[in-house]
Amino acid sequence: MPHPPKSLDYFRDSYDIRIAHLEEERAAGKKIVGTFCLYVPDEIILAAGADRVVLCGGSSDTIPAAERSLPRNICPLIKSSFGAVVDACCRGSLACPHVGLVDVVVAEATCDGKKKMYEILPAYLSTYVLDLPQKPGSPEALAYFTSELRKFGSFMEGLTGRIITDDALRREIRSANETRRLLHRLFELRMRDPPPIRGSEVLRVMGKQFFLSPKQFREGITRLCEELEQVTPTLRKGPRIMISGCPMASGNTKVPDIIEGKGGVIVVEESCTGTRSFWDLADEEGDPWKTIAERYLKIPCACMTPNDERIARIAGLAKRYQVNGVVYYSLQFCHAYNIERLRVQQSLKEEGIPMLAIESEYGDSDREQIGVRVEAFMEMIS
Amino acid sequence: MPHPPKSLDYFRDSYDIRIAHLEEERAAGKKIVGTFCLYVPDEIILAAGADRVVLCGGSSDTIPAAERSLPRNICPLIKSSFGAVVDACCRGSLACPHVGLVDVVVAEATCDGKKKMYEILPAYLSTYVLDLPQKPGSPEALAYFTSELRKFGSFMEGLTGRIITDDALRREIRSANETRRLLHRLFELRMRDPPPIRGSEVLRVMGKQFFLSPKQFREGITRLCEELEQVTPTLRKGPRIMISGCPMASGNTKVPDIIEGKGGVIVVEESCTGTRSFWDLADEEGDPWKTIAERYLKIPCACMTPNDERIARIAGLAKRYQVNGVVYYSLQFCHAYNIERLRVQQSLKEEGIPMLAIESEYGDSDREQIGVRVEAFMEMIS
Numbered sequence: 001m002p003h004p005p006k007s008l009d010y011f012r013d014s015y016d017i018r019i020a021h022l023e024e025e026r027a028a029g030k031k032i033v034g035t036f037c038l039y040v041p042d043e044i045i046l047a048a049g050a051d052r053v054v055l056c057g058g059s060s061d062t063i064p065a066a067e068r069s070l071p072r073n074i075c076p077l078i079k080s081s082f083g084a085v086v087d088a089c090c091r092g093s094l095a096c097p098h099v100g101l102v103d104v105v106v107a108e109a110t111c112d113g114k115k116k117m118y119e120i121l122p123a124y125l126s127t128y129v130l131d132l133p134q135k136p137g138s139p140e141a142l143a144y145f146t147s148e149l150r151k152f153g154s155f156m157e158g159l160t161g162r163i164i165t166d167d168a169l170r171r172e173i174r175s176a177n178e179t180r181r182l183l184h185r186l187f188e189l190r191m192r193d194p195p196p197i198r199g200s201e202v203l204r205v206m207g208k209q210f211f212l213s214p215k216q217f218r219e220g221i222t223r224l225c226e227e228l229e230q231v232t233p234t235l236r237k238g239p240r241i242m243i244s245g246c247p248m249a250s251g252n253t254k255v256p257d258i259i260e261g262k263g264g265v266i267v268v269e270e271s272c273t274g275t276r277s278f279w280d281l282a283d284e285e286g287d288p289w290k291t292i293a294e295r296y297l298k299i300p301c302a303c304m305t306p307n308d309e310r311i312a313r314i315a316g317l318a319k320r321y322q323v324n325g326v327v328y329y330s331l332q333f334c335h336a337y338n339i340e341r342l343r344v345q346q347s348l349k350e351e352g353i354p355m356l357a358i359e360s361e362y363g364d365s366d367r368e369q370i371g372v373r374v375e376a377f378m379e380m381i382s
Numbered sequence: 383m384p385h386p387p388k389s390l391d392y393f394r395d396s397y398d399i400r401i402a403h404l405e406e407e408r409a410a411g412k413k414i415v416g417t418f419c420l421y422v423p424d425e426i427i428l429a430a431g432a433d434r435v436v437l438c439g440g441s442s443d444t445i446p447a448a449e450r451s452l453p454r455n456i457c458p459l460i461k462s463s464f465g466a467v468v469d470a471c472c473r474g475s476l477a478c479p480h481v482g483l484v485d486v487v488v489a490e491a492t493c494d495g496k497k498k499m500y501e502i503l504p505a506y507l508s509t510y511v512l513d514l515p516q517k518p519g520s521p522e523a524l525a526y527f528t529s530e531l532r533k534f535g536s537f538m539e540g541l542t543g544r545i546i547t548d549d550a551l552r553r554e555i556r557s558a559n560e561t562r563r564l565l566h567r568l569f570e571l572r573m574r575d576p577p578p579i580r581g582s583e584v585l586r587v588m589g590k591q592f593f594l595s596p597k598q599f600r601e602g603i604t605r606l607c608e609e610l611e612q613v614t615p616t617l618r619k620g621p622r623i624m625i626s627g628c629p630m631a632s633g634n635t636k637v638p639d640i641i642e643g644k645g646g647v648i649v650v651e652e653s654c655t656g657t658r659s660f661w662d663l664a665d666e667e668g669d670p671w672k673t674i675a676e677r678y679l680k681i682p683c684a685c686m687t688p689n690d691e692r693i694a695r696i697a698g699l700a701k702r703y704q705v706n707g708v709v710y711y712s713l714q715f716c717h718a719y720n721i722e723r724l725r726v727q728q729s730l731k732e733e734g735i736p737m738l739a740i741e742s743e744y745g746d747s748d749r750e751q752i753g754v755r756v757e758a759f760m761e762m763i764s
Contacts, residue, residue, distance in 0.1 A: 071720040071741075073455070109516035112494045115687045116721035129687060131517040133526065134491035140533070141513065144526035151522070305497045305511065333715065338453040339498035359453075 003234060004201055007223040011208050014220060018212050022101045025051055031160050034102035034125070035210060036081055037110055038272050038299055039132060041292050042210070043172035043282075044149060045106070047164045048156035054210035055105070056096035057081035058251030060362035069120060075331040076362040077249055078113045082121065089124040098211075104128055104159065106152070110303040111336055128155055136297040136304050146293040153289070169288035175214050176282065182221045183209075183278040189228050190267045191321055194235045196228040199243070199266020200256040206273045207250035238265040239381050240322055244314050244344065245329035246337050247272035254367065255329055255358060262374050268321045270314050271329070276300065279313075302336035310340070311347045318353050325354045325381040327374070332361040354381050385616060386583055389605040393590050396602060400594050404483045407433055413542050416484035416507070417592060418463055419492055420654050420681055421514060423674050424592070425554035425664075426531060427488070429546045430538035436592035437487065438478035439463035440633030442744035451502060457713040458744040459631055460495045464503065471506040480593075486510055486541065488534070492685040493718055510537055518679040518686050528675040535671070551670035557596050558664065564603045565591075565660040571610050572649045573703055576617045578610040581625070581648020582638040588655045589632035620647040621763045622704055626696050626726065627711035628719050629654035636749060637711055637740060644756050650703045652696050653711070658682065661695075684718035692722070693729045700735050707736045707763040709756070714743040736763050 026032055031050040035042075036057065045052045056062075062083030063076060069086070070079055088099035104126040107118040121127045131148050133141035153164050186205075189196055205224065209217055241264045243256065248271065256266055269275065282295035300310035318326060326348055330337040341357055348355045356377040360366055408414060413432040417424075418439065427434045438444075444465030445458060451468070452461055470481035486508040489500040503509045513530050515523035535546050568587075571578055587606065591599055623646045625638065630653065638648055651657065664677035682692035700708060708730055712719040723739055730737045738759040742748055 069724055071717070071723075073715060074717050074721070109687055112685065112717040113721065115516060116684070116718055119688050119722075120724060129517065131515055131520075131523065133513055133515070134497060135511065135513040138513075138533075140526060140529040144515065144522060147522040151520075302498070303494065305491055306501050333455060333717070335453070335456050335494040335715070335717070336498055339456065339495065340501075341453075342451055342502060 005197060005224060005227050007220070007227045008201060008205070010220045010223055011205055014208065014212055014216060018216065019097060019101075021213070022051065022053060022098075026101060031103045032101050033156075034098060034105045035107075036105070036114070037108050038277055039108040039110060039296055039301070040106050040130060041149065041296055042214070043169060043176055043288075043292055044153050044156060044164065046175075046214075047168040047172045048153070049160045049162040050156060051213070052106075052210070053098045053101060055081060055098050055102070056084045056250065058207075058249030058362075059084070062087050062096070063362065070117060073333050074113045074117075075246075075334045077247065077252075077331050077334075078117050080249070080362060082117050085121060085124050099125065106130065108132055110301060111334070113333075128152070132303075133297070134303065134305055142290070142293055142297060145297055146290050149289055149293050166288050169292070170284065173282045173284055173288055173292065177284065179209070179214055179218055179221075180278040180281050182218055182225065185225050186221055186228075187268065187275070189225065193240070193322070194237045194265060195267050196231070196235065197224075198235065198260060199241070199269065200253055200260055202266075203248060203253060203256055203269065203273060204250075206269075206277065209277060211250075235265070238263045239324040239378055240265050240267045242266075242268045242270060242314075242318055242321060242323040242326045243274070243329055244270040244326055245341075246331040246334055248329070249273070252362060254362075254364075255327065255360060255370065258367065258371050258374050259327060262371065262378050264327075264374070264378055267323060268317055270310075270317055272301070275313075275317065302334075302340045307340060307343075311343050314344055315347050315351050315353075318348065318351065323353065325356065325377060327377070328355055328357045330357070330359045332359055387579060387606060387609050389602070389609045390583060390587070392602045392605055393587055396590065396594055396598060400598065401479060401483075403595070404433065404435060404480075408483060413485045414483050415538075416480060416487045417489075418487070418496070419490050420659055421490040421492060421678055421683070422488050422512060423531065423678055424596070425551060425558055425670075425674055426535050426538060426546065428557075428596075429550040429554045430535070431542045431544040432485075432538060433595070434488075434592065435480045435483060437463060437480050437484070438466045438632065440589075440631030440744075441466070444469050444478070445744065452499065455715050456495045456499075457493075457628075457716045459629065459634075459713050459716075460499050462631070462744060464499050467503060467506050481507070488512065490514055492683060493716070495715075510534070514685075515679070516685065516687055524672070524675055524679060527679055528672050531671055531675055548670050551674070552666065555664045555666055555670055555674065559666065561591070561596055561600055561603075562660040562663050564600055564607065567607050568603055568610075569650065569657070571607065575622070575704070576619045576647060577649050578613070578617065579606075580617065580642060581623070581651065582635055582642055584648075585630060585635060585638055585651065585655060586632075588651075588659065591659060593632075617647070620645045621706040621760050622647050622649045624648075624650045624652060624696075624700055624703060624705040624708045625656070625711055626652040626708055627723075628713040628716055630711070631655070634744060636744075636746075637709065637742065637752065640749065640753050640756050641709060644753065644760050646709075646756070646760055649705060650699055652692075652699055654683070657695075657699065684716075684722040689722060689725075693725050696726055697729050697733050697735075700730065700733065705735065707738065707759060709759070710737055710739045712739070712741045714741055 066083030448465030
């Protein structure tokens with residue numbers, strides 16, 4: 001098989017097409033919602049007749065603009081996201097090109113840093129914040145989140161002037177499930193030894209999931225799956241690695257690049273830019289508000305407590321993908337993932353799976369040190 | 383007036399009396415609940431026939447024990463609290479003497495650091511976690527928190543074997559309100575110029591609020607108010623300072639000591655160890671579960687979003703207490719208070735009230751630097 005897979009070109013070319021499409025939609029009066037996080041259900045936005053686009057948060061360039069308002073010692077993803085908005089709204093040159101396209105940001109009460117950053121965002125962009133229960137397991141938490149989703153639905157109806165019918169919601173649930181099934185199909189292929197695609201390539205594709213339209217994204221994933229299913233992989237073998245932890249927003253590929261540079265073969269990512277985004281499907285029967293709430297509350301983000309589902313899922317994925325080691329990735333100062341590391345480590349130790357913990361910011365100053373540690377880890381698990 | 387006020391002796395002497403009392407209660411089969419935070423309603427614990435005692439979190443000595451499990455770059459209050467439990471349960475010599483007395487810790491989903499620390503606490507102590515909505519303003523959030531309180535009530539009934547009647551709850555609401563009114567009376571006295579008591583003295587008294595029994599605490603506060611109301615203060619005048627921000631758990635008096643050492647007169651603390659603990663009273667009529675939920679959701683902790691109530695309250699207190707400046711105190715790596723600082727600063731700037739921001743850990747390494755900054759601030763506002 002030629003490498004990289006030819007169908008990846010689709011995703012490269014899709015960027016400009018999508019931006020042009022969003023501009024056309026806006027000119028035609030369609031409302032565009034900006035999002036930052038998996039917990040905001042696309043289904044509701046799309047069922048209200050709006051479009052949505054993920055906002056940028058992976059670049060270190062926008063951090064200085066954020067640090068004029070935010071403390072330095074918070075996670076780089078939050079600073080980068082906020083800085084991208086500040087920069088775009090102040091006609092800066094580092095701008096996230098999506099910011100100018102959105103009518104409103106729909107944010108969510110996840111971690112402390114994001115939750116509080118969203119309070120100063122309205123100075124730049126109209127912002128709606130969805131509350132989340134923090135102990136997601138109970139019927140009461142489900143009822144609360146369902147009520148939050150309905151309130152958000154009313155907000156969207158006010159924005160677009162279109163009533164969200166149960167039929168429209170069910171159609172969007174089926175559409176989102178179709179995307180999720182396709183991503184399961186892609187990730188299944190990575191169970192091969194060697195896998196037919198690099199982890200860094202998958203990460204770049206996953207970054208398009210909430211940027212492209214669902215149809216456009218599925219077209220690309222379908223082509224990619226078809227190509228990968230039909231050819232014999234030529235990638236070399238190496239220690240099979242799972243990355244688990246914080247999201248790696250578009251532009252932040254430092255750690256996967258280092259791992260692959262040292263001969264590691266990344267076969268699965270337990271993260272918001274990996275399995276957490278598509279693993280669970282929503283029930284297509286029943287009250288759609290409730291089944292959406294159920295599905296989203298299953299996302300095992302470390303902002304939830306207790307997060308036993310994530311601990312179990314990591315061990316399960318490690319076995320399923322026959323990994324030789326796990327790289328636990330956390331963004332600097334991300335308390336939730338940093339503290340949860342202990343429980344993940346204990347669980348993997350019981351399973352006899354080695355783990356390397358990397359806490360990193362967006363800059364390059366720690367690149368060499370991470371390289372040395374990754375290299376030592378590879379030697380240990382090879 | 384002799385200084386310090388003679389009635390402060392009551393609080394010094396009360397410590398051993400209370401520990402002996404808790405030991406007696408335990409021997410007689412009474413259940414003791416350990417708490418860490420204002421959001422856990424004493425009313426429910428006491429109405430179930432249990433007693434409660436706040437756990438320690440103000441000492442730097444227990445931090446190394448915590449750092450064996452927790453990341454270093456989280457707030458010292460969380461590390462100190464966890465370390466105190468680890469140390470006590472491992473028969474260490476730094477032990478929080480309260481830990482051995484409690485049957486269960488009742489914790490709360492407030493900030494990321496505490497929420498995730500509570501997940502590893504059960505390895506040492508039985509732990510119950512109360513969920514909190516993060517956007518407290520809506521009827522749905524109130525309904526969710528009320529359901530969480532009822533669930534907690536059932537847990538307490540299971541622990542003590544005593545049914546929580548509405549009458550018992552109402553009695554405890556009245557008792558808690560009585561304490562709150564007394565604290566308002568104490569804080570009113572601090573509006574005098576000069577105030578009749580030092581801020582560092584009030585802080586030490588406030589540290590006893592959730593340690594002593596309500597009756598014992600009220601006895602001390604009543605004596606203190608009576609003494610302060612009857613005598614002419616002899617404290618010197620100086621710049622009137624409000625401290626606003628993170629709690630200062632018992633043992634953590636570094637910043638107030640520095641401020642007073644530099645001639646500042648602390649007249650009010652907008653914090654969990656200050657006004658946040660008693661400012662709002664619960665409604666004594668109506669469904670007691672709901673009025674308790676309403677009262678506790680009014681606590682303007684920075685873990686809530688948006689926290690407009692706190693911003694308004696700080697400006698209101700600054701005027702009411704005629705402060706010359708505000709010292710914004712945050713614990714190192716406390717994202718919520720650190721980020722909220724910007725909004726507080728903007729609001730105080732509009733009111734023309736100077737603010738000095740201090741982010742500090744528990745050690746002494748920053749004592750000199752803080753001293754220099756506080757001194758410069760005093761000169762500026764004098």
